[in-house]
Amino acid sequence: MLWLTCPNCGSRPVEEFGFGGELPTVPDRITDPHQRDVDYVWMFDNLEGLSTERWFHQAGCRRWHTVQRNTIDDTVAT
Numbered sequence: 001m002l003w004l005t006c007p008n009c010g011s012r013p014v015e016e017f018g019f020g021g022e023l024p025t026v027p028d029r030i031t032d033p034h035q036r037d038v039d040y041v042w043m044f045d046n047l048e049g050l051s052t053e054r055w056f057h058q059a060g061c062r063r064w065h066t067v068q069r070n071t072i073d074d075t076v077a078t
């Protein structure tokens with residue numbers, strides 16, 4: 001079972017959280033503000049390895065948290 005550490009509530013089972021997706025990074029080569037917004041919302045890296053993600057603690061403090069999760073072995077770094 002995957003456990004996430006909420007900074008407000010401590011270590012909790014992943015079932016208490018809602019997955020908000022990976023935290024996107026927009027490449028510097030995209031300079032048009034509209035295209036940057038499109039890339040930010042719709043383009044995902046879907047990394048194999050360490051991924052920075054957003055999780056919402058819906059059964060706890062109802063706050064968003066940023067988590068670094070290894071997508072290969074499902075371990076959480078932060």
Ligand SMILES: [Zn+2]
Pocket residue numbers: 006007008009010057060061062063
């Ligand atoms: Zn919490």
